[in-house]
Amino acid sequence: MKNRISILSITLIAILLSACETMPQKGPDSNLSSSEPVTAVDEGVVSEGGQGAGGSSGAESFGAPGSVVEGQPVIANPLEDPASPLSQRTFYFDFDRSTIRSDDRSVIMAHGEYLVTHPNVRVALNGYTDERGSREYNLALGEQRAKSVADLLLLQGVGKDQINVVSYGEERPAALGHDEASWQQNRRVVIVY
Amino acid sequence: MSPAWSADGRRLAYVSFENGRSMLYVQTVESGARQLIAAYPGINGAPAWSPDGRFLAAVLSKDGNPEIYIISLESQTVRRITRNYAIDTEPAWSPDGRSIVFTSDRGGRPQIYRYDIPSGSVTRLTFEGTYNARASYSPDGRMLVMVHSENGKYQIATMELANAALQILTDGSLDESPSFAPNGRMIIYATEAKGRDVLAVVSVDGRVRQRLFQEGEDAREPCWSSYYQ
Numbered sequence: 001m002k003n004r005i006s007i008l009s010i011t012l013i014a015i016l017l018s019a020c021e022t023m024p025q026k027g028p029d030s031n032l033s034s035s036e037p038v039t040a041v042d043e044g045v046v047s048e049g050g051q052g053a054g055g056s057s058g059a060e061s062f063g064a065p066g067s068v069v070e071g072q073p074v075i076a077n078p079l080e081d082p083a084s085p086l087s088q089r090t091f092y093f094d095f096d097r098s099t100i101r102s103d104d105r106s107v108i109m110a111h112g113e114y115l116v117t118h119p120n121v122r123v124a125l126n127g128y129t130d131e132r133g134s135r136e137y138n139l140a141l142g143e144q145r146a147k148s149v150a151d152l153l154l155l156q157g158v159g160k161d162q163i164n165v166v167s168y169g170e171e172r173p174a175a176l177g178h179d180e181a182s183w184q185q186n187r188r189v190v191i192v193y
Numbered sequence: 194m195s196p197a198w199s200a201d202g203r204r205l206a207y208v209s210f211e212n213g214r215s216m217l218y219v220q221t222v223e224s225g226a227r228q229l230i231a232a233y234p235g236i237n238g239a240p241a242w243s244p245d246g247r248f249l250a251a252v253l254s255k256d257g258n259p260e261i262y263i264i265s266l267e268s269q270t271v272r273r274i275t276r277n278y279a280i281d282t283e284p285a286w287s288p289d290g291r292s293i294v295f296t297s298d299r300g301g302r303p304q305i306y307r308y309d310i311p312s313g314s315v316t317r318l319t320f321e322g323t324y325n326a327r328a329s330y331s332p333d334g335r336m337l338v339m340v341h342s343e344n345g346k347y348q349i350a351t352m353e354l355a356n357a358a359l360q361i362l363t364d365g366s367l368d369e370s371p372s373f374a375p376n377g378r379m380i381i382y383a384t385e386a387k388g389r390d391v392l393a394v395v396s397v398d399g400r401v402r403q404r405l406f407q408e409g410e411d412a413r414e415p416c417w418s419s420y421y422q
Contacts, residue, residue, distance in 0.1 A: 096302070132347055134327035134340050134369055136195055136239040136252065137296055137303055139215065140259040140280040143236055147258075166214050167236060171194075178367065178385065 078114065079193060085110040091149060093187040095130070098144035100152065108149055111191055112156035119159060124192040125149050127167040128174070130183035139169035149189045195239055199246045206230070206240035206249055217251055219266070230264060231271075241284045241293075250274075250284035250293055261295050261308070274308055275315070281306075285329040294318065294337060296326040305339060305352075319352065321359050327370065328352075332377040336397075340369050349382050351397065362399040370415060373397075381415045 078084045091104045100108065115121055127146030129138040146165045153163060175182035194208040194215075206219045215238050217231040231237040235254035242249060249264045253271075261275045261284045275281040279299035286293055293308045305319040305328045319325040324342035331338070334354075341350035341359070346366040352359045362380065371382040374394075381394050384404070392405045392415050 132367065133303070133324065133342070134283060134296065136283045137280065137326050139194075139236055139238055140252070140254070140282045143254055143259065144280065165235070168210075171210070178388070 086114055089191045089193075091189050091191075092184060093145050093189070095132075095183075095187065096141070098141065098148045100148050105152070108152050109156060112153045112158050115153060115158040115162055116156060119162065121193065122162045122164065124164045124166055126190045126192060127165070128172065128186055128188050128190075129170050130186040131170045131173065131178070132183065135169060139167050142167035142169045145187075145189050149191070197240050197242055199242045200244055201246060204246070206242065208238045208240065217249070219249070230266070235259075239283050241286055243286050244288055244290045250286060250295075252282045252284070261293065263293075274310075274313070283327045284308075287330050288332060288334040294328045294330070296328070305337065318354075318357070319359070320357075322350075325350075329372055331373045331397075332375060336373075338371045338373055338380050340371065349380060349395065351380075360399060362395045362397075363393075363402065372415065383415060 078086050081087065085107045088107050091100065091108065093099070093101070111123075115123065125146040127142035127144070129141050129145075131138075143165060146167060150163050150165050154160065170186070173182070173186045174188065175185040177183075194210070196205055196207045198205055203223065204219055204221050206217065208215050209218055210216075212232075215236050216229060217237045217240055218227050219230050219240075220227045230240070230249060231251060231253060233253050233255035236259055237251065237253055238259075239252040240249045241251070243263075247266055249266060251262055251264055252259050253262050254260070256273070258278060259280050259282050260273055260277070261281050263272045263274060264270070265272075274293070275295070275297070277297065277299050279297055280303070281295055281297045281299070283296040284293045285295070291310050293310065294305055295308065296303050297306045298304070299306075300317065303324050303326045304317055305325045306315050306317050308315050318328075318337070319339070319341075322341050322343040324340070324347070326340045328337045328339040330336070331351075336354065337352045339350055339352065341348055341361060347368055348361050348365060349363045349368050349371045350359050350361045363382070363384070365384045367385045369383050371380050373380055378397055379394050380397060381392060383390060384393050385391070386404060393403060394405065395402045
């Protein structure tokens with residue numbers, strides 16, 4: 001009786017040990033994605049602001065979720081990329097004018113493209129003036145400036161509910177001097193994401 | 194911003210940005226109770242009391258661009274009185290309650306216009322200088338005081354309504370927010386001295402001028418009250 005049990009247990013242990021030896025080993029390369037998404041990633045980084053996938057959604061277009069991809073570039077959010085035109089958020093205006101300067105049009109339109117491709121993103125357009133003249137008139141002028149920028153965005157197809165226009169008039173100046181050097185810094189519209 | 198006392202001195206209308214955008218409030222001084230008058234999309238600003246205290250003229254941009262409206266405080270109804278693609282703002286009632294002067298840049302630059310309430314007609318009042326804004330009546334209704342600019346300086350000027358004669362009273366470069374004292378003989382306004390915003394008074398004939406200095410904070414937008422003597 002004792003001998004049969006001990007023989008059985010030895011046999012079992014031998015079987016188990018042999019089973020361990022044949023288990024497949026996990027190699028470090030087994031979860032690497034194929035090469036195709038890598039080239040798509042390169043194009044995404046180089047593109048002008050806002051085209052195609054941005055930021056975090058781009059990370060999902062390659063590799064299995066949660067996998068580690070070694071040696072691949074990290075996708076920058078175009079909103080945080082200092083080289084992207086979207087990094088310019090302040091636009092300046094001439095005295096008593098609410099017309100957009102020609103140099104600024106393409107940058108504002110870059111913002112428009114980004115907003116059209118990200119319909120869940122909302123911005124505030126804050127309008128300001130310099131201190132000269134009356135306070136309430138400046139509140140209206142600040143609003144006109146912000147609306148000029150809003151009109152350009154709307155023309156590109158940005159949704160009305162993505163834009164909130166607020167005027168501060170001559171309040172909250174960016175520069176506190178009483179000369180043109182300060183005044184020109186205050187005649188502005190700022191896009192706030 | 195833009196505080197305005199009712200004629201009986203018991204209520205104050207003003208513009209507040211406490212919620213991140215402009216809204217119009219009326220506050221009763223004695224009780225401190227406050228009523229929200231206008232919070233439409235866009236600008237809610239420039240409140241001006243009718244002489245009988247029943248109406249506020251105000252600026253709303255809810256219909257596309259800044260226009261003047263008359264708001265009834267009793268019924269809360271809103272009546273639009275300007276219809277123009279330009280900026281119309283800074284309304285002020287005449288003492289007889291029949292006219293509202295306001296600032297408009299419908300002619301290209303800001304100038305003063307008058308709206309005749311019975312007929313609804315609008316006439317331009319100022320033709321001198323490149324900029325005239327924020328006009329208000331003298332207590333006897335015969336003169337306006339306003340911010341006036343020619344040559345890039347912003348100064349205080351009066352205009353006799355009978356003959357449109359304009360007289361510049363101050364010699365600052367950034368003067369603003371003028372208003373007549375209840376006795377009609379002095380005008381208080383905001384000016385800039387040594388880099389600070391301070392208040393000053395000038396006699397109606399322009400001969401006497403005095404700065405009102407105070408310690409500490411800058412002061413802006415003075416508004417006479419008739420209640421506290």
